[in-house]
Amino acid sequence: MDKDGxxxxxxxxxxxxxxxxxxxxxxxxxxxxxxxxxxxxATFTAIGIIFVPVGLASLFSSESVEEAVIRYDDTCLPPxxxxxxxxxxxxxxxxxxxxxxxxxxxxxxxxxxxYYQLDNYYQNHRRYVKxxxxxxxWNKAAxxxxxxxxxEDKTKSGQPIVPCGLxxxxxxxxxxxxxxxDKDLMVNKKNIAWGSDKGSKFGSNVYPKNFQSxxxxxxxxxxxxLPLSEQEDLIVWMRTAALPTFRKLYGKIEEDLExxxxxxxxxxxxxxxxxxxxxxxxxxSTTTWIGGKNPFLGMAYLFVGxxxxxxxxxxxxxxxxxxxxxxxxxxxxxxxxxxxLK
Numbered sequence: 497m498d499k500d501g502x503x504x505x506x507x508x509x510x511x512x513x514x515x516x517x518x519x520x521x522x523x524x525x526x527x528x529x530x531x532x533x534x535x536x537x538a539t540f541t542a543i544g545i546i547f548v549p550v551g552l553a554s555l556f557s558s559e560s561v562e563e564a565v566i567r568y569d570d571t572c573l574p575p576x577x578x579x580x581x582x583x584x585x586x587x588x589x590x591x592x593x594x595x596x597x598x599x600x601x602x603x604x605x606x607x608x609x610x611y612y613q614l615d616n617y618y619q620n621h622r623r624y625v626k627x628x629x630x631x632x633x634w635n636k637a638a639x640x641x642x643x644x645x646x647x648e649d650k651t652k653s654g655q656p657i658v659p660c661g662l663x664x665x666x667x668x669x670x671x672x673x674x675x676x677x678d679k680d681l682m683v684n685k686k687n688i689a690w691g692s693d694k695g696s697k698f699g700s701n702v703y704p705k706n707f708q709s710x711x712x713x714x715x716x717x718x719x720x721x722l723p724l725s726e727q728e729d730l731i732v733w734m735r736t737a738a739l740p741t742f743r744k745l746y747g748k749i750e751e752d753l754e755x756x757x758x759x760x761x762x763x764x765x766x767x768x769x770x771x772x773x774x775x776x777x778x779x780x781s782t783t784t785w786i787g788g789k790n791p792f793l794g795m796a797y798l799f800v801g802x803x804x805x806x807x808x809x810x811x812x813x814x815x816x817x818x819x820x821x822x823x824x825x826x827x828x829x830x831x832x833x834x835x836x837l838k
Contacts, residue, residue, distance in 0.1 A: 505574045532822060533815045540808035547801030562604045565613070568594060569776040581770035586713075594763045604753040604782050610683065611743040612668060613777040614769065619663075619736040627662035628734065633724060639833030648710045654707040658705040659724065659734075665708070667733045669716035671764040672778060674749065678758050688732035697723040698731055715767060743779060777834045803824040 518524050529535075531693070572594030583589050628644055631638040641651035643661035667822035674681040703729075704718040718727055725731075732744050753759065761778070769776055781788050825831055 497593060530822075533565060534551050537808050537811050537815070538579040540804045540811065544808060545806035547797045547804065551794045551797030551799075551801055553794075554786055554797060555791060557786045557792055558789050558791045561782055561784055561789040562602050563779065563781040564598060565595065566598060566761070566780075568596065568763055568765065569774075570762055571596065571771055582717065582768075585765075585768045585770055592765045594765050596763065598759045598761060600753045600755055600757045600759060603755045604780070606748075606750045606752050606797075607684075607783075608749040608753060609781050609783065609788070610672065610746040610749065611672060611779040611781065612746050612780050613667075613741070613743045613776040614655060615741045615777070616772065617737075617742070617769070617774050619741050619742065620738050620740075623735055624662055628664065629660055629822040630697065633702065636699060636701045638704065639705065645714065648714070649716045650712065651706050651709045655706050655709075656816075657707060657710055657793060659707065659730070660700065663734050663736065664730060665710065665712065665714040667714070667718075668732060668744070669766045671748065673762040675762075676753070681749050681751065681759075684750055685728060687728075688745045688747060689728040690735070691737060692723050693731050694728070698727075698776075700725045703783045715754045722753055749780075811835045833834075 514520060572592075573584065575588075576593070577590070585592075626644055627646075627648070629638075629641055629643060639658045640656045642656050642660045645662075646796055648657060648662055648665040649660050650656055672683070674683065682703070700723045702724045703722070704720045704724070707718050707720075707722050710712050715728065718730060729746075738743075763778070766775075767776065
């Protein structure tokens, strides 16, 4: 203490200088490549050499896919209801069965995948995407939890709907039957959904309850004796699409279809796309090592590979015709125009 009885101030002042580290002082070792003309030309050439063959292989594989696309929302509309499609699709008394024939152009080897395609259908709408309850889909104890599902959350008597929400309620309900030479073609609807969805999102002890018993008329109905994990049509439908035109897997035909065979298709045209100007198509497709018909991937590889080769050739010509020594300071602007420094 000093003579006044006060404690002397701390003689050691707290330093505001940051603690030294190689990170804060930017002294960590780093790799700083120098892009010489040789490296740039070699890189573009390698990309082109790799991408062009991959693109050609992808295009060839895509072209070898046999695919048939049949639009039926217009052809299955009876002439008597051509001017009033809504009355036809909403009426319980109109016959929704439609029969069409399709000739197989080239042999299609099994498995032949059956898709339904919807156009102008916005499954990515924010309110639509949120209209579901994932806890209810997975856990039986949460079947009464219908939050986020309005207006398809409860029945008129207040009972919870399982599965609730607009996505499940609007489930696709058109059906297809195929036959060739009066022989029915079996459609396998097993294993059409993602295994991760069946095992992690839909419970094996959760069963449909009061489904399609709400205030609005919806789409397909569900089998109340099967758990949600086994209702694969529902699982496929509830994986919402990002674009307004999308395809979803309906099933598989597991026998070959010979060329020029006449396939009779019986369609139940139940799903209402007329109200919002949507279109419905039936798609039958084979697959290859790259999947279904998709020329975009091959074209993208060819475009990038071709562009890389173009740049490689351009840089080679530039390097040969007008070479520039690496690191030559005479090319700096102030050395080329010394008068600018005055």
